[in-house]
Amino acid sequence: MSKTTTPATARNIEWAVATLREAELTRTDRGPITEEWPDLDLDTAYAIQDEMVCRRVESEGETIVGVKLGLTSRAKQRRMNVDSPLTAWLTDAMVLPAGAPVPLDELIHPRVEPEIVFVLGRRLAGPGVTAATALAAVERVYAGIEIIDSRYTDFRFTLPDVVADNASAARFLLGGVGRRPEELDLALEACLLEVDGRVVDTATGAAVQGHPAEALALAANSLARRQVALEPGWIVLTGGMTDAVPLRPGSRVAAHFTNLGSVVAAAPARGEAG
Template sequence: MEVVSRAEAAGLLAAAYASRRPVEPLSETYDGMTLEDSYEIQLLQIRSRLAAGARIKGHKVGLTSLAMQRQMGVGQPDYGHLLDDMFHPEHQPIRTSDYLQPRVEPEIAFVLKRPLRGPGVTVAEAAAAVDFVIPALELIDSRIRDWKIGILDTIADNASSGGVVLGSRPTPLHQVDLRLSGCTLHRCGELVATGAGGAVLGSPLNSLVWLANTVGARGVVLESGHVILPGSVTAAVAVRPGDSFTATFAGLGSVTACFAKENS
Protein backbone atom coordinates (compact mmCIF):
# COMPACT_ATOMS: atom_id res chain seq x y z
CA MET A 1 0.00 0.00 0.00
CA GLU A 2 1.10 3.54 -0.71
CA VAL A 3 1.42 6.41 1.75
CA VAL A 4 -1.59 8.70 1.54
CA SER A 5 -1.36 11.43 -1.08
CA ARG A 6 -4.45 13.60 -0.72
CA ALA A 7 -3.96 15.31 -4.08
CA GLU A 8 -3.41 12.01 -5.87
CA ALA A 9 -6.48 10.44 -4.24
CA ALA A 10 -8.62 13.46 -5.16
CA GLY A 11 -7.35 13.16 -8.71
CA LEU A 12 -8.31 9.50 -8.89
CA LEU A 13 -11.87 10.24 -7.79
CA ALA A 14 -12.17 13.22 -10.12
CA ALA A 15 -10.98 11.06 -13.03
CA ALA A 16 -13.50 8.36 -12.11
CA TYR A 17 -16.26 10.97 -12.07
CA ALA A 18 -15.24 12.27 -15.50
CA SER A 19 -14.68 8.89 -17.15
CA ARG A 20 -17.55 7.02 -15.41
CA ARG A 21 -15.03 4.30 -14.55
CA PRO A 22 -14.86 3.41 -10.84
CA VAL A 23 -11.62 2.99 -8.93
CA GLU A 24 -10.53 0.58 -6.22
CA PRO A 25 -11.24 1.54 -2.59
CA LEU A 26 -8.88 4.28 -1.46
CA SER A 27 -8.64 2.63 1.96
CA GLU A 28 -7.06 -0.38 0.24
CA THR A 29 -4.76 1.77 -1.88
CA TYR A 30 -3.31 4.10 0.76
CA ASP A 31 -1.76 3.07 4.05
CA GLY A 32 -2.68 4.90 7.25
CA MET A 33 -5.57 6.87 5.73
CA THR A 34 -7.54 8.85 8.35
CA LEU A 35 -10.89 10.63 8.61
CA GLU A 36 -9.06 13.93 8.29
CA ASP A 37 -7.40 12.72 5.09
CA SER A 38 -10.80 11.72 3.71
CA TYR A 39 -12.45 15.07 4.41
CA GLU A 40 -9.49 16.93 2.92
CA ILE A 41 -9.66 14.72 -0.20
CA GLN A 42 -13.36 15.62 -0.45
CA LEU A 43 -12.60 19.32 -0.07
CA LEU A 44 -9.88 19.25 -2.74
CA GLN A 45 -12.46 18.02 -5.24
CA ILE A 46 -15.08 20.55 -4.13
CA ARG A 47 -12.61 23.42 -4.40
CA SER A 48 -11.69 22.29 -7.89
CA ARG A 49 -15.32 22.21 -8.98
CA LEU A 50 -15.99 25.61 -7.41
CA ALA A 51 -13.02 27.03 -9.30
CA ALA A 52 -14.61 25.66 -12.48
CA GLY A 53 -17.84 27.58 -11.77
CA ALA A 54 -19.95 25.26 -9.59
CA ARG A 55 -21.80 26.65 -6.56
CA ILE A 56 -22.57 25.06 -3.20
CA LYS A 57 -26.33 24.74 -2.72
CA GLY A 58 -26.38 22.68 0.46
CA HIS A 59 -25.07 19.62 2.26
CA LYS A 60 -26.05 16.00 2.75
CA VAL A 61 -25.68 13.70 5.73
CA GLY A 62 -25.07 9.99 5.31
CA LEU A 63 -24.76 6.94 7.54
CA THR A 64 -27.54 8.17 9.81
CA SER A 65 -29.16 4.83 10.59
CA LEU A 66 -27.80 2.54 13.30
CA ALA A 67 -27.83 -0.37 10.87
CA MET A 68 -25.57 1.46 8.40
CA GLN A 69 -23.26 2.63 11.18
CA ARG A 70 -22.88 -0.94 12.43
CA GLN A 71 -22.27 -2.17 8.90
CA MET A 72 -19.51 0.39 8.40
CA GLY A 73 -18.08 -0.04 11.89
CA VAL A 74 -18.49 3.63 12.78
CA GLY A 75 -20.29 5.54 15.50
CA GLN A 76 -21.21 8.72 13.67
CA PRO A 77 -22.63 9.95 10.35
CA ASP A 78 -20.67 11.63 7.57
CA TYR A 79 -21.40 14.58 5.31
CA GLY A 80 -20.86 15.84 1.79
CA HIS A 81 -21.57 18.87 -0.37
CA LEU A 82 -24.48 19.50 -2.74
CA LEU A 83 -23.54 21.53 -5.82
CA ASP A 84 -25.88 23.34 -8.19
CA ASP A 85 -25.42 20.85 -11.03
CA MET A 86 -26.64 17.99 -8.82
CA PHE A 87 -30.24 19.23 -8.75
CA HIS A 88 -32.69 17.73 -11.26
CA PRO A 89 -36.24 18.97 -11.96
CA GLU A 90 -39.01 16.61 -10.88
CA HIS A 91 -40.43 14.38 -13.65
CA GLN A 92 -37.66 15.35 -16.11
CA PRO A 93 -35.67 12.33 -17.39
CA ILE A 94 -32.28 11.85 -15.74
CA ARG A 95 -29.59 10.09 -17.76
CA THR A 96 -28.25 7.07 -15.90
CA SER A 97 -25.20 7.23 -18.18
CA ASP A 98 -24.13 10.34 -16.27
CA TYR A 99 -23.55 8.12 -13.22
CA LEU A 100 -21.53 5.02 -12.45
CA GLN A 101 -23.72 2.85 -10.19
CA PRO A 102 -26.65 5.00 -9.04
CA ARG A 103 -29.11 4.26 -6.27
CA VAL A 104 -32.11 6.18 -4.93
CA GLU A 105 -32.89 7.16 -1.33
CA PRO A 106 -36.04 8.95 -0.04
CA GLU A 107 -35.37 11.81 2.36
CA ILE A 108 -37.10 14.72 4.11
CA ALA A 109 -35.12 17.75 2.96
CA PHE A 110 -34.73 20.95 5.00
CA VAL A 111 -34.54 24.38 3.38
CA LEU A 112 -33.03 27.02 5.66
CA LYS A 113 -34.38 30.54 6.12
CA ARG A 114 -31.40 31.71 8.17
CA PRO A 115 -27.79 30.59 8.60
CA LEU A 116 -26.79 27.97 11.16
CA ARG A 117 -23.40 28.45 12.77
CA GLY A 118 -22.01 25.66 14.91
CA PRO A 119 -20.64 24.34 17.12
CA GLY A 120 -23.14 24.63 19.93
CA VAL A 121 -26.33 24.61 17.82
CA THR A 122 -29.31 23.19 19.73
CA VAL A 123 -32.39 21.40 18.41
CA ALA A 124 -34.43 24.54 19.16
CA GLU A 125 -32.03 26.75 17.18
CA ALA A 126 -31.97 24.31 14.29
CA ALA A 127 -35.77 24.16 14.15
CA ALA A 128 -35.98 27.96 14.22
CA ALA A 129 -33.61 28.17 11.23
CA VAL A 130 -35.76 25.92 9.00
CA ASP A 131 -37.96 27.66 6.43
CA PHE A 132 -39.78 24.48 5.35
CA VAL A 133 -39.35 20.77 4.71
CA ILE A 134 -39.94 19.10 1.37
CA PRO A 135 -39.92 15.50 0.09
CA ALA A 136 -36.76 14.59 -1.77
CA LEU A 137 -35.11 11.74 -3.61
CA GLU A 138 -31.35 11.62 -3.34
CA LEU A 139 -29.47 9.95 -6.15
CA ILE A 140 -26.40 8.45 -4.51
CA ASP A 141 -23.48 7.18 -6.54
CA SER A 142 -20.05 5.78 -5.83
CA ARG A 143 -16.84 6.29 -7.69
CA ILE A 144 -15.55 3.24 -5.78
CA ARG A 145 -15.85 -0.07 -7.61
CA ASP A 146 -18.88 -2.26 -6.71
CA TRP A 147 -19.78 0.01 -3.79
CA LYS A 148 -16.93 -1.54 -1.77
CA ILE A 149 -16.87 1.44 0.54
CA GLY A 150 -15.86 1.97 4.10
CA ILE A 151 -16.24 5.22 6.02
CA LEU A 152 -12.95 6.59 4.66
CA ASP A 153 -13.89 5.89 1.05
CA THR A 154 -17.37 7.39 1.16
CA ILE A 155 -16.21 10.57 2.92
CA ALA A 156 -13.46 11.10 0.37
CA ASP A 157 -16.03 10.49 -2.37
CA ASN A 158 -18.19 13.43 -1.18
CA ALA A 159 -20.33 11.07 0.91
CA SER A 160 -21.34 9.21 -2.28
CA SER A 161 -23.27 12.24 -3.53
CA GLY A 162 -24.82 12.07 -6.98
CA GLY A 163 -27.98 14.08 -7.50
CA VAL A 164 -31.13 15.46 -5.90
CA VAL A 165 -34.78 15.71 -6.95
CA LEU A 166 -36.99 17.92 -4.79
CA GLY A 167 -40.77 17.76 -4.55
CA SER A 168 -42.98 20.78 -5.09
CA ARG A 169 -44.94 20.91 -1.82
CA PRO A 170 -43.15 22.86 0.94
CA THR A 171 -44.46 22.22 4.45
CA PRO A 172 -43.77 24.35 7.55
CA LEU A 173 -41.88 22.37 10.14
CA HIS A 174 -44.51 22.81 12.85
CA GLN A 175 -47.16 21.10 10.71
CA VAL A 176 -45.54 17.66 10.72
CA ASP A 177 -43.92 15.31 13.23
CA LEU A 178 -40.81 14.31 11.31
CA ARG A 179 -40.23 11.28 13.52
CA LEU A 180 -43.59 9.74 12.68
CA SER A 181 -43.83 10.65 9.00
CA GLY A 182 -44.04 7.32 7.21
CA CYS A 183 -42.67 6.84 3.71
CA THR A 184 -43.39 4.46 0.85
CA LEU A 185 -41.00 4.15 -2.10
CA HIS A 186 -42.35 2.81 -5.39
CA ARG A 187 -40.31 1.88 -8.46
CA CYS A 188 -42.37 1.75 -11.65
CA GLY A 189 -45.51 1.37 -9.51
CA GLU A 190 -44.13 -1.47 -7.36
CA LEU A 191 -43.56 -0.95 -3.64
CA VAL A 192 -39.84 -1.49 -2.99
CA ALA A 193 -39.23 0.08 0.44
CA THR A 194 -40.92 1.62 3.46
CA GLY A 195 -39.62 3.68 6.35
CA ALA A 196 -40.21 6.64 8.63
CA GLY A 197 -38.43 9.81 9.65
CA GLY A 198 -37.46 8.30 12.99
CA ALA A 199 -34.94 6.06 11.20
CA VAL A 200 -32.73 9.13 10.77
CA LEU A 201 -30.97 9.54 14.14
CA GLY A 202 -34.36 9.37 15.87
CA SER A 203 -35.48 12.45 13.91
CA PRO A 204 -34.14 14.21 10.79
CA LEU A 205 -33.87 17.33 12.96
CA ASN A 206 -31.14 15.62 15.00
CA SER A 207 -29.24 15.08 11.76
CA LEU A 208 -29.45 18.80 10.96
CA VAL A 209 -28.07 19.61 14.43
CA TRP A 210 -25.22 17.12 13.97
CA LEU A 211 -24.33 18.63 10.59
CA ALA A 212 -24.40 22.25 11.78
CA ASN A 213 -22.14 21.46 14.71
CA THR A 214 -19.78 19.21 12.75
CA VAL A 215 -19.16 21.58 9.84
CA GLY A 216 -19.22 24.52 12.24
CA ALA A 217 -16.17 23.09 13.98
CA ARG A 218 -14.47 23.34 10.56
CA GLY A 219 -15.51 26.97 10.12
CA VAL A 220 -18.38 26.21 7.70
CA VAL A 221 -21.79 27.90 7.99
CA LEU A 222 -25.00 26.34 6.70
CA GLU A 223 -26.36 29.21 4.63
CA SER A 224 -29.84 30.65 4.18
CA GLY A 225 -31.64 29.01 1.27
CA HIS A 226 -29.46 25.94 1.31
CA VAL A 227 -30.93 22.44 1.03
CA ILE A 228 -29.96 19.93 3.70
CA LEU A 229 -30.50 16.22 3.09
CA PRO A 230 -30.51 14.60 6.56
CA GLY A 231 -30.31 10.94 5.54
CA SER A 232 -32.45 8.23 3.99
CA VAL A 233 -35.52 6.81 5.72
CA THR A 234 -35.19 3.49 3.82
CA ALA A 235 -32.49 1.31 2.33
CA ALA A 236 -31.10 2.54 -1.00
CA VAL A 237 -32.60 1.03 -4.18
CA ALA A 238 -30.60 0.48 -7.38
CA VAL A 239 -31.55 2.49 -10.46
CA ARG A 240 -32.11 0.99 -13.91
CA PRO A 241 -32.50 2.94 -17.17
CA GLY A 242 -36.18 3.75 -17.70
CA ASP A 243 -37.06 3.51 -14.00
CA SER A 244 -39.46 5.90 -12.30
CA PHE A 245 -39.39 6.32 -8.50
CA THR A 246 -42.01 7.98 -6.31
CA ALA A 247 -41.51 8.58 -2.59
CA THR A 248 -44.65 9.48 -0.64
CA PHE A 249 -44.35 10.89 2.88
CA ALA A 250 -47.28 11.13 5.30
CA GLY A 251 -48.13 14.80 5.78
CA LEU A 252 -45.56 15.97 3.22
CA GLY A 253 -46.72 14.77 -0.17
CA SER A 254 -44.65 13.01 -2.79
CA VAL A 255 -41.69 13.42 -5.13
CA THR A 256 -40.96 11.60 -8.37
CA ALA A 257 -37.67 10.98 -10.17
CA CYS A 258 -37.68 9.64 -13.73
CA PHE A 259 -34.70 8.07 -15.48
CA ALA A 260 -34.23 8.07 -19.22
CA LYS A 261 -34.24 4.83 -21.16
CA GLU A 262 -30.86 3.62 -22.38
CA ASN A 263 -29.41 5.64 -25.27
CA SER A 264 -32.23 8.18 -25.05
Protein backbone atom coordinates in the same frame (compact mmCIF):
# COMPACT_ATOMS: atom_id res chain seq x y z
CA MET B 1 -11.83 24.54 4.74
CA SER B 2 -9.06 21.96 4.74
CA LYS B 3 -6.67 21.44 7.64
CA THR B 4 -2.95 22.24 7.45
CA THR B 5 -1.07 19.36 5.86
CA THR B 6 2.50 18.26 5.24
CA PRO B 7 3.80 18.46 1.66
CA ALA B 8 3.58 14.66 1.33
CA THR B 9 -0.02 14.62 2.56
CA ALA B 10 -0.88 17.55 0.29
CA ARG B 11 0.42 15.57 -2.70
CA ASN B 12 -1.66 12.57 -1.64
CA ILE B 13 -4.75 14.76 -1.28
CA GLU B 14 -4.21 16.13 -4.78
CA TRP B 15 -3.82 12.57 -6.10
CA ALA B 16 -7.03 11.45 -4.38
CA VAL B 17 -9.02 14.43 -5.70
CA ALA B 18 -7.78 13.88 -9.25
CA THR B 19 -8.40 10.14 -9.06
CA LEU B 20 -11.95 10.39 -7.74
CA ARG B 21 -12.92 13.22 -10.08
CA GLU B 22 -11.60 11.28 -13.07
CA ALA B 23 -13.61 8.23 -11.98
CA GLU B 24 -16.75 10.39 -11.77
CA LEU B 25 -16.27 12.11 -15.11
CA THR B 26 -15.33 8.94 -17.00
CA ARG B 27 -17.96 6.76 -15.25
CA THR B 28 -15.23 4.33 -14.21
CA ASP B 29 -15.47 2.70 -10.81
CA ARG B 30 -12.34 1.73 -8.90
CA GLY B 31 -11.11 0.19 -5.68
CA PRO B 32 -11.19 2.15 -2.43
CA ILE B 33 -8.59 4.86 -1.91
CA THR B 34 -7.53 3.12 1.30
CA GLU B 35 -6.20 0.17 -0.69
CA GLU B 36 -3.44 2.50 -1.85
CA TRP B 37 -3.47 4.86 1.14
CA PRO B 38 -4.15 2.51 4.08
CA ASP B 39 -3.47 5.07 6.81
CA LEU B 40 -5.95 7.62 5.41
CA ASP B 41 -7.72 9.08 8.44
CA LEU B 42 -11.08 10.79 8.71
CA ASP B 43 -9.72 14.33 9.05
CA THR B 44 -7.63 13.93 5.90
CA ALA B 45 -10.59 12.36 4.09
CA TYR B 46 -12.60 15.51 4.86
CA ALA B 47 -9.66 17.57 3.55
CA ILE B 48 -9.95 15.61 0.27
CA GLN B 49 -13.69 16.29 0.20
CA ASP B 50 -13.17 20.00 0.82
CA GLU B 51 -10.47 20.26 -1.84
CA MET B 52 -12.79 18.49 -4.26
CA VAL B 53 -15.60 21.00 -3.75
CA CYS B 54 -13.15 23.90 -3.99
CA ARG B 55 -12.05 22.59 -7.37
CA ARG B 56 -15.64 22.22 -8.53
CA VAL B 57 -16.36 25.82 -7.50
CA GLU B 58 -13.15 27.56 -8.55
CA SER B 59 -12.22 25.60 -11.68
CA GLU B 60 -15.52 24.20 -12.91
CA GLY B 61 -17.85 27.08 -12.06
CA GLU B 62 -20.20 25.22 -9.72
CA THR B 63 -21.91 26.82 -6.73
CA ILE B 64 -22.37 25.30 -3.30
CA VAL B 65 -26.11 25.03 -2.59
CA GLY B 66 -26.04 23.02 0.64
CA VAL B 67 -24.90 19.88 2.36
CA LYS B 68 -25.99 16.32 2.74
CA LEU B 69 -25.76 13.84 5.55
CA GLY B 70 -24.92 10.26 4.81
CA LEU B 71 -25.39 7.03 6.72
CA THR B 72 -27.79 8.58 9.23
CA SER B 73 -30.14 5.59 9.29
CA ARG B 74 -29.34 2.21 10.82
CA ALA B 75 -30.38 0.54 7.56
CA LYS B 76 -27.71 2.45 5.62
CA GLN B 77 -25.08 1.91 8.28
CA ARG B 78 -25.70 -1.84 8.29
CA ARG B 79 -25.56 -2.05 4.50
CA MET B 80 -22.32 -0.09 4.26
CA ASN B 81 -20.75 -1.69 7.34
CA VAL B 82 -20.02 1.63 9.05
CA ASP B 83 -21.26 3.05 12.33
CA SER B 84 -21.04 6.85 11.97
CA PRO B 85 -22.97 9.47 9.99
CA LEU B 86 -21.02 11.88 7.78
CA THR B 87 -21.41 15.20 5.98
CA ALA B 88 -20.75 16.13 2.35
CA TRP B 89 -21.29 18.94 -0.16
CA LEU B 90 -24.07 19.71 -2.63
CA THR B 91 -23.56 21.91 -5.68
CA ASP B 92 -25.91 23.28 -8.31
CA ALA B 93 -24.60 20.73 -10.82
CA MET B 94 -26.21 18.00 -8.70
CA VAL B 95 -29.73 19.48 -8.83
CA LEU B 96 -32.14 17.48 -10.98
CA PRO B 97 -35.16 19.55 -12.09
CA ALA B 98 -38.59 18.07 -11.32
CA GLY B 99 -39.72 15.84 -14.15
CA ALA B 100 -36.29 15.55 -15.75
CA PRO B 101 -35.04 12.00 -16.35
CA VAL B 102 -32.07 10.82 -14.34
CA PRO B 103 -29.01 11.05 -16.66
CA LEU B 104 -27.83 7.45 -16.47
CA ASP B 105 -25.22 8.16 -19.12
CA GLU B 106 -23.47 10.44 -16.60
CA LEU B 107 -23.51 7.95 -13.72
CA ILE B 108 -21.77 4.68 -12.86
CA HIS B 109 -24.19 2.56 -10.80
CA PRO B 110 -26.81 4.89 -9.28
CA ARG B 111 -28.99 4.08 -6.32
CA VAL B 112 -31.98 6.00 -5.00
CA GLU B 113 -33.08 6.82 -1.47
CA PRO B 114 -35.91 8.97 -0.06
CA GLU B 115 -35.09 11.86 2.26
CA ILE B 116 -36.63 14.62 4.34
CA VAL B 117 -35.06 17.85 3.09
CA PHE B 118 -34.63 21.17 4.86
CA VAL B 119 -34.23 24.60 3.27
CA LEU B 120 -32.71 27.03 5.76
CA GLY B 121 -34.19 30.44 6.50
CA ARG B 122 -31.27 31.69 8.55
CA ARG B 123 -27.62 30.94 9.24
CA LEU B 124 -26.91 27.98 11.49
CA ALA B 125 -23.48 27.73 13.08
CA GLY B 126 -22.12 25.27 15.61
CA PRO B 127 -20.84 24.18 18.00
CA GLY B 128 -23.58 23.54 20.53
CA VAL B 129 -26.48 23.36 18.09
CA THR B 130 -29.40 21.28 19.40
CA ALA B 131 -32.23 19.73 17.43
CA ALA B 132 -34.55 22.51 18.64
CA THR B 133 -32.24 25.36 17.60
CA ALA B 134 -31.54 23.59 14.31
CA LEU B 135 -35.23 23.24 13.49
CA ALA B 136 -35.81 26.91 14.33
CA ALA B 137 -33.44 27.81 11.46
CA VAL B 138 -35.50 25.85 8.90
CA GLU B 139 -37.73 27.82 6.52
CA ARG B 140 -39.33 24.92 4.61
CA VAL B 141 -39.40 21.14 4.62
CA TYR B 142 -39.64 19.08 1.42
CA ALA B 143 -39.75 15.50 0.31
CA GLY B 144 -36.64 14.57 -1.60
CA ILE B 145 -34.90 11.84 -3.49
CA GLU B 146 -31.14 11.53 -3.59
CA ILE B 147 -29.38 9.62 -6.35
CA ILE B 148 -26.11 8.36 -4.93
CA ASP B 149 -23.34 7.00 -7.13
CA SER B 150 -20.20 5.75 -5.43
CA ARG B 151 -17.01 5.94 -7.43
CA TYR B 152 -15.97 2.68 -5.74
CA THR B 153 -16.73 -0.73 -7.22
CA ASP B 154 -19.84 -2.35 -5.73
CA PHE B 155 -20.21 0.52 -3.21
CA ARG B 156 -17.42 -1.12 -1.20
CA PHE B 157 -15.55 1.33 1.04
CA THR B 158 -14.43 2.29 4.53
CA LEU B 159 -15.67 5.43 6.27
CA PRO B 160 -12.62 7.53 5.17
CA ASP B 161 -13.12 6.31 1.59
CA VAL B 162 -16.74 7.42 1.39
CA VAL B 163 -16.01 10.75 3.10
CA ALA B 164 -13.27 11.46 0.54
CA ASP B 165 -15.76 10.58 -2.22
CA ASN B 166 -18.17 13.27 -0.98
CA ALA B 167 -20.51 10.64 0.44
CA SER B 168 -21.31 9.26 -3.04
CA ALA B 169 -23.12 12.51 -3.95
CA ALA B 170 -24.39 12.58 -7.53
CA ARG B 171 -27.87 14.10 -8.07
CA PHE B 172 -30.93 15.05 -6.01
CA LEU B 173 -34.42 16.38 -6.54
CA LEU B 174 -37.13 17.90 -4.36
CA GLY B 175 -40.87 17.44 -4.34
CA GLY B 176 -43.25 20.30 -5.01
CA VAL B 177 -44.77 20.57 -1.52
CA GLY B 178 -42.96 22.82 0.96
CA ARG B 179 -44.23 22.93 4.56
CA ARG B 180 -43.26 24.91 7.62
CA PRO B 181 -41.54 22.66 10.17
CA GLU B 182 -44.06 23.52 12.90
CA GLU B 183 -46.80 22.08 10.69
CA LEU B 184 -45.25 18.61 10.81
CA ASP B 185 -44.33 15.87 13.22
CA LEU B 186 -41.13 14.98 11.43
CA ALA B 187 -40.34 11.92 13.53
CA LEU B 188 -43.67 10.43 12.46
CA GLU B 189 -43.62 11.68 8.85
CA ALA B 190 -43.95 8.43 6.91
CA CYS B 191 -42.55 7.52 3.53
CA LEU B 192 -43.51 4.69 1.21
CA LEU B 193 -40.86 3.78 -1.37
CA GLU B 194 -42.13 2.32 -4.62
CA VAL B 195 -40.17 0.87 -7.54
CA ASP B 196 -42.07 0.40 -10.80
CA GLY B 197 -45.37 0.38 -8.93
CA ARG B 198 -44.27 -2.09 -6.26
CA VAL B 199 -43.78 -1.04 -2.64
CA VAL B 200 -40.28 -2.07 -1.57
CA ASP B 201 -39.80 -0.25 1.75
CA THR B 202 -41.36 2.09 4.28
CA ALA B 203 -39.93 4.33 6.99
CA THR B 204 -40.61 7.37 9.14
CA GLY B 205 -38.48 10.38 9.94
CA ALA B 206 -37.43 8.68 13.14
CA ALA B 207 -35.16 6.48 11.01
CA VAL B 208 -32.89 9.51 10.57
CA GLN B 209 -31.00 9.88 13.87
CA GLY B 210 -34.31 9.58 15.75
CA HIS B 211 -35.50 12.87 14.22
CA PRO B 212 -34.32 14.73 11.09
CA ALA B 213 -33.58 17.82 13.20
CA GLU B 214 -30.98 15.77 15.07
CA ALA B 215 -29.28 15.15 11.73
CA LEU B 216 -29.35 18.89 10.97
CA ALA B 217 -27.79 19.67 14.35
CA LEU B 218 -25.15 17.02 13.71
CA ALA B 219 -24.31 18.66 10.38
CA ALA B 220 -23.98 22.13 11.94
CA ASN B 221 -21.77 20.90 14.75
CA SER B 222 -19.64 18.74 12.48
CA LEU B 223 -19.08 21.56 9.98
CA ALA B 224 -18.17 23.95 12.81
CA ARG B 225 -15.05 21.86 13.42
CA ARG B 226 -14.06 22.82 9.86
CA GLN B 227 -14.95 26.51 10.41
CA VAL B 228 -18.03 26.24 8.20
CA ALA B 229 -21.59 27.39 8.95
CA LEU B 230 -24.82 26.45 7.18
CA GLU B 231 -26.01 29.49 5.23
CA PRO B 232 -29.52 30.90 4.57
CA GLY B 233 -31.10 29.31 1.53
CA TRP B 234 -28.94 26.20 1.72
CA ILE B 235 -30.51 22.82 1.13
CA VAL B 236 -29.82 20.07 3.66
CA LEU B 237 -30.48 16.45 2.74
CA THR B 238 -30.91 14.82 6.14
CA GLY B 239 -30.05 11.26 5.06
CA GLY B 240 -31.70 8.26 3.51
CA MET B 241 -34.76 7.06 5.41
CA THR B 242 -34.59 3.59 3.87
CA ASP B 243 -31.92 1.50 2.27
CA ALA B 244 -31.03 2.69 -1.23
CA VAL B 245 -32.44 0.87 -4.27
CA PRO B 246 -30.67 0.51 -7.64
CA LEU B 247 -31.90 2.74 -10.45
CA ARG B 248 -31.97 0.74 -13.69
CA PRO B 249 -32.77 1.80 -17.27
CA GLY B 250 -36.52 2.26 -17.75
CA SER B 251 -37.16 2.18 -14.02
CA ARG B 252 -39.32 4.58 -11.98
CA VAL B 253 -38.77 5.15 -8.25
CA ALA B 254 -41.37 7.11 -6.28
CA ALA B 255 -41.34 8.24 -2.66
CA HIS B 256 -44.79 9.01 -1.20
CA PHE B 257 -44.87 10.99 2.06
CA THR B 258 -47.73 11.52 4.49
CA ASN B 259 -47.74 15.33 4.38
CA LEU B 260 -44.97 16.27 1.94
CA GLY B 261 -46.44 14.83 -1.22
CA SER B 262 -44.61 12.59 -3.67
CA VAL B 263 -41.33 12.83 -5.54
CA VAL B 264 -40.33 10.66 -8.51
CA ALA B 265 -37.01 9.71 -10.10
CA ALA B 266 -37.35 8.10 -13.53
CA ALA B 267 -34.58 6.66 -15.68
CA PRO B 268 -34.81 6.52 -19.48
CA ALA B 269 -34.99 3.09 -21.08
CA ARG B 270 -31.77 1.79 -22.54
CA GLY B 271 -31.02 3.61 -25.78
CA GLU B 272 -33.20 6.63 -24.95
CA ALA B 273 -31.75 10.08 -24.26
CA GLY B 274 -31.17 10.84 -20.62
